[in-house]
Amino acid sequence: MSSRQSEELKNKERFEKEALVHIDSLFRTALRMTKNEGDADDLVQETFLKAWRFWDKFQEGSNCRAWLFKIMTNIFINNYRAKAWTPQTIDLEDVDDDFLFGQLSALGPSDDPEKHFFNKIFDDDVKKAIEELPEDFRLVVVLSFLEGFSYQEIADIVKLNIGTVKSRLHRGRKLLQKLLWEYAVKNGFVKEAAK
Amino acid sequence: MTCEEALKLLYDVIDKEASEYDVKRVKEHLNNCKDCMSRYQFEEMFKIFVVDKASSQSKSRQLKSSILRTIETSERHPRRITGGPFRFGMVVAAAAVALVLCIVAAFSVAKFYRHRVDIYPFEKSHMNGVVSNINPALSPVTDLVTARNFLANDMHYNFNSDISGLCLIGVEMEEVLGHQFVHLHYFDGTDQISLFIGHAEGVDLPDFEKRVISGVEYFKHVCRECQVIYWLENGTISIAVTENKNVDLTPLIPIDDYI
Numbered sequence: 130m131s132s133r134q135s136e137e138l139k140n141k142e143r144f145e146k147e148a149l150v151h152i153d154s155l156f157r158t159a160l161r162m163t164k165n166e167g168d169a170d171d172l173v174q175e176t177f178l179k180a181w182r183f184w185d186k187f188q189e190g191s192n193c194r195a196w197l198f199k200i201m202t203n204i205f206i207n208n209y210r211a212k213a214w215t216p217q218t219i220d221l222e223d224v225d226d227d228f229l230f231g232q233l234s235a236l237g238p239s240d241d242p243e244k245h246f247f248n249k250i251f252d253d254d255v256k257k258a259i260e261e262l263p264e265d266f267r268l269v270v271v272l273s274f275l276e277g278f279s280y281q282e283i284a285d286i287v288k289l290n291i292g293t294v295k296s297r298l299h300r301g302r303k304l305l306q307k308l309l310w311e312y313a314v315k316n317g318f319v320k321e322a323a324k
Numbered sequence: 325m326t327c328e329e330a331l332k333l334l335y336d337v338i339d340k341e342a343s344e345y346d347v348k349r350v351k352e353h354l355n356n357c358k359d360c361m362s363r364y365q366f367e368e369m370f371k372i373f374v375v376d377k378a379s380s381q382s383k384s385r386q387l388k389s390s391i392l393r394t395i396e397t398s399e400r401h402p403r404r405i406t407g408g409p410f411r412f413g414m415v416v417a418a419a420a421v422a423l424v425l426c427i428v429a430a431f432s433v434a435k436f437y438r439h440r441v442d443i444y445p446f447e448k449s450h451m452n453g454v455v456s457n458i459n460p461a462l463s464p465v466t467d468l469v470t471a472r473n474f475l476a477n478d479m480h481y482n483f484n485s486d487i488s489g490l491c492l493i494g495v496e497m498e499e500v501l502g503h504q505f506v507h508l509h510y511f512d513g514t515d516q517i518s519l520f521i522g523h524a525e526g527v528d529l530p531d532f533e534k535r536v537i538s539g540v541e542y543f544k545h546v547c548r549e550c551q552v553i554y555w556l557e558n559g560t561i562s563i564a565v566t567e568n569k570n571v572d573l574t575p576l577i578p579i580d581d582y583i
Contacts, residue, residue: 144395152388157379174391181395226331230366243366247373255377273339274375280341299335306370 144184147193148177154194154276155201161271163209164260172209176201195278199286202268229306232319249318250309258308266301273298325353330360338367 155176159169179200180187187196225231233243259267268287272278280298284291313319330353336342337350354361 141395145392149388149391152391156387161378170387173387174394177391178394227363229370230363233366234362243369247369250373250377252377252380255374259374259378274371275379280339295335298339302335302370305374 140184143189144181148180148184148197151194151197152177155197157275158198158271159201159205161256161259161275162205162264162268168209172201172205175204175208179204192282195282195286198272198276198278202286226303228303229310232310246313246319249313249316254312255309258305258312261308262301262304266297266304269294269297270301270305325349327353327357327360330354330357331363334364334367337364338371 152173155173156169159172159176160166163169163172176197180197187193233246259270262270269283272283272286273280278286280291280294283289283298284294287294289297310319330350333342333346333350337347342350350364354364
């Protein structure tokens with residue numbers, strides 16, 4: 130085996146060990162962003178293909194997971210954004226900071242309304258609510274909540290300044306709470322409190 | 325600490341972004357303020373709830389094996405537009421010619437940077453349309469110095485993946501339509517951008533998709549998996565190559581609009 134071939138093999142092993150291990154995490158985010166498994170598969174595949182092609186440019190020791198997310202975000206915004214566009218169904222303004230907290234508190238202190246509320250909502254409903262968020266908010270919410278990236282890491286991945294990341298995350302949170310509350314009201318889990 | 329101050333730090337504390345000092349102050353406040361305490365507990369519970377409910381996602385092994393198959397067959401090094409293996413020796417030999425061409429073409433380079441912002445929509449949207457956000461280290465002169473180092477040493481450049489601007493990763497000579505061009509490869513952290521610069525007269529451009537913007541004719545052609553854009557100005561053909569096929573020519577704005 131030539132030294133070039135063995136180097137290539139070593140590269141591939143390293144790629145598997147350092148990059149491919151993040152496949153589930155990337156897929157989870159891809160699914161929330163594209164909203165369907167076929168596109169999520171394609172997006173993740175494209176991400177790894179691009180990462181592989183630039184693998185020798187990736188600096189060992191730096192954050193591989195963040196690098197992969199950056200590549201994926203880039204591809205998503207360029208190629209998938211229009212496809213996964215969400216019609217604006219929720220009102221972006223007018224969500225109080227303590228909207229859900231206020232609603233739940235108003236239900237009365239008797240039987241721990243918060244726990245009651247959280248227990249009623251299913252996994253799929255939370256996922257659906259996340260997918261209903263406008264894309265800009267969804268991306269930062271997913272990167273922060275589900276992937277656990279720090280504000281700075283998110284800022285690097287989505288190429289925004291940290292202040293914008295924080296404000297999007299803040300509003301994304303509020304919108305998510307509002308969507309879940311509306312969902313719970315619609316399904317009769319809670320009675321809308323007259324606030 | 326007042327309630328207002330404590331609530332201002334709410335998400336920073338919950339997302340573990342607050343400083344130790346702030347966390348300590350918030351804790352002291354929460355111990356003495358039931359209202360803030362219940363708000364903090366609620367937001368914390370909400371986050372745990374969302375993470376818990378939305379994280380469950382099993383993934384088939386299929387995706388991994390198909391990725392492995394794909395990378396098995398794909399070349400790892402940046403794609404080239406024209407055929408033939410890349411020969412380092414040839415490039416070294418052509419270095420002198422390249423440098424002369426580079427200097428001649430420096431003006432075109434400067435133009436390309438400005439155009440580039442527009443033919444790369446992603447970059448633009450994330451720069452909020454402010455052209456001055458381009459890495460100042462990208463002046464053509466700096467890059468030509470780097471180019472010289474490249475040609476004299478190695479074709480690869482170690483870069484930090486966190487860079488926010490462009491980074492030159494390779495220089496080579498290319499023959500296009502019977503004319504010599506300098507072929508520059510850039511990397512912006514995630515995407516590769518390749519650029520030909522050169523001077524060619526009397527070349528017949530095939531009738532690609534054509535658009536005239538402010539009197540300059542732009543030709544678009546999808547070449548292999550890349551998109552090539554030619555434009556003819558004062559008898560010089562500039563060629564920009566982007567990896568992204570979906571780049572739209574519409575937003576190309578004449579340079580003068582930026583100055």
